[in-house]
Amino acid sequence: MAGGQPISMKNLKELRAFTKKHKIRIIHDMTRVAENAYFIQQKEKGYEKKSIKEIVKEINSYTDGATMSAKKDALVNIGGFLAVNEWDVFEEARNMVVVYEGLHTYGGLAGRDMEAMAIGITESVSADHIRARVGQVIYLGTKMMDYNIPIVKPIGGHGIFVDAKKFLPHISQENFPAQTLAAELYLDAGVRTMERGVVSAGRKANGENYYPKLELVRFTIPRRVYTQAHMDVIAESAAHVYDSRKKIKGLKMVYEPKYLRFFQARFEQL
Ligand SMILES: Cc1ncc(COP(=O)(O)O)c(C=O)c1O
Structure with missing residues (x-):
């Protein structure tokens, strides 16, 4: 639940x-x-x-x-x-x-x-703490919207979900758009996000990949770790990657473990 x-x-x-x-x-x-x-x-x-x-x-x-x-x-x-x-x-x-x-x-x-x-x-459960915690997430989401980055709305309480299909519409799901975006963000500014798309969805019993409707990248914000200035860096980095999105190519998976591939798989740039 x-x-x-x-x-x-x-x-x-x-x-x-x-x-x-x-x-x-x-x-x-x-x-x-x-x-x-x-x-x-x-x-x-x-x-x-x-x-x-x-x-x-x-x-x-x-x-x-x-x-x-x-x-x-x-x-x-x-x-x-x-x-x-x-x-x-x-x-x-x-x-x-x-x-x-x-x-x-x-x-x-x-x-x-x-x-x-x-x-x-x-x-x-302190009012100040939870308002500041969720407020920081909303601050980041609002800033990303200001940069026209396609995020899932309404903004939730623990992180921002970026719509990788809209961010990188030229990359097909076979080439892992959300994983590609997560890798680009890491290369740009060391911002570590999480793929929630085809890699996370895994394979069916017959070995075929699931192709979920959503290809999302989750920017999860730990509590009491970052300042507003860190949020600015994250949003600016996302905007920087967004500006050069047309040049970004997809990935191919070069190592796939039997379990938990979204944590342990390895990829190479196309
Ligand atoms: C609602 C919820 N329950 C459980 C977990 C997983 O917890 P753990 O990392 O301790 O396995 C998460 C992780 O994000 C979560 O959001």
Whole structure:
């Protein structure tokens, strides 16, 4: 659920009613819950005066458990958790920890990392923090729009998605337009983005590539790392690459691993 996209409380309540009727649990991926709560506060009627903390609590009240990759909204370098409301489910999950990490008392996360996470969660729901965090993303997106760069609208809470099919219309999907754009941005100014197109989509069971409708490049912004000046450099670099887009040629894949090719494949310029 959610998967990084803003949800509405109305939608969640409807989902809760549906899953209750069919006796299905909701396990919430709450990795970006503070950002989602911010959008609910900004956009959903009746939530304007509620705090981020209250909205996060309300979201969680409609679920049976949650997973959290804490290096996102919880503001830490590493770690995460699974939280559930039912004791039996908790015991089952705790037994699985033995298989993956050793007994739950051995580690996984060190005490100091858990302490940092607790502080991170508290700070993540602060109004100033979340406004500045999402504001920085919107600043970058607005600047890119000013340079006429084709981005996906509306701008979300954690990054900007550039439409590589519109940016590089002369490069066919066989030559990986989004991957090409990601490589060009890196060459131009060391800006590291992520391909979300044909490379990420992978192959079908019969070995053919999936050709998704969207070829996007994700500019994901870490929290509390960059200044507004860094955002300027990123937008200017994207504009620089945009200006020379007609000269850009596609890529060919020269190494493709069996799994996770979007992280590990290698390419050469055509
Ligand atoms: C909503 C959401 N859940 C989970 C993950 C992945 O977390 P991890 O990198 O810890 O596997 C991401 C990564 O961007 C995410 O956006």
